[in-house]
Amino acid sequence: MSRWRIDIRRNQASVLWSEKEVNAKNWPIVKVTLPADLKGVKPGEVPAHLLRDIQPEGKLHWRAADAYHAMRAKALADNIKPFKPTSAGDTYRSLAQQTTVFLQRYQKQPIEGASTRTWEGVKWYKKSPTLASLAAPGTSMHNLGIAVDIWSASGPRFEWMLANALDFGFSWEVVPEEPWHLRYTAGDNVPPAVQAWLDSKKAV
Structure with a gap:
């Protein structure tokens, strides 16, 4: 089966929680600033050289990919495992x-x-x-390679996302319906947490 298959059904009972719980959250929503090299790019037709593979599957715009990997490293260090996209097709999507x-x-x-x-x-x-x-x-922000849907965004994983996503330049877009959907909003202004991760990679 193609690695780009996107499930058309979601078990919402396992992903979401009660409406009362969701509405009690302080959902951070930040306006998107696009990286300069995405200006003028048609959504769904992002050039291959602007995309980067992410772990364990999928692709994102390289700025978003750096931010995702930095966030993922922090999540794994905090014992939020696994921390991954719901599928490869829930990262960058072509038109x-x-x-x-x-x-x-x-x-x-x-x-x-x-x-x-x-x-x-x-x-x-x-x-x-x-x-x-x-x-x-x-x-869709997925068509620009700056959105990623996080697997099983509920319970401790969601609480971690809520506490940490902004530090890595991510925020929500469709709330409370899509707690899994994060988009990279920082453009070319690399968040300190992401820069620290990049510096640590250079030091190895």
Whole structure:
């Protein structure tokens, strides 16, 4: 099976917690500053030289990749294991990948009460409430390589993310619906925690 397969269903019972718990959180949301080399890049068509492999799978823009690896190193050191993307397809997504999954989850035929997305001027309806929501192709931060969905973002792992993500230049975007979805917001202003990790790698 392709390493780019993206699960179209999520076991929300294992990922989310009670609405009361979620709403009690102080969700940090920071406006995105893009790295300079992404200016003018079409979402979903990020040049290969701007992408970097991340552990254990997937790709991100190189600035986001550095920040992710620094954050992951801290998480593992704090015994938050594993700390990884939900899948390779939940890191950078090409426009074709985003379109494929979008068409799996949404349809043009109206569904009463369904959540919707607008894509190319047309309203699309989510096929089932059990499916995770997805941005329209070309509008997702995944299409720029600056978003990563963290596996099993609940319990101690989520609490750790809440306490540490900002230090590494990450913040949330869609809350409380997507606690797993982090986007890199720091642009070319490397956060001190990330710079410290980079310096430690040079010293080895």
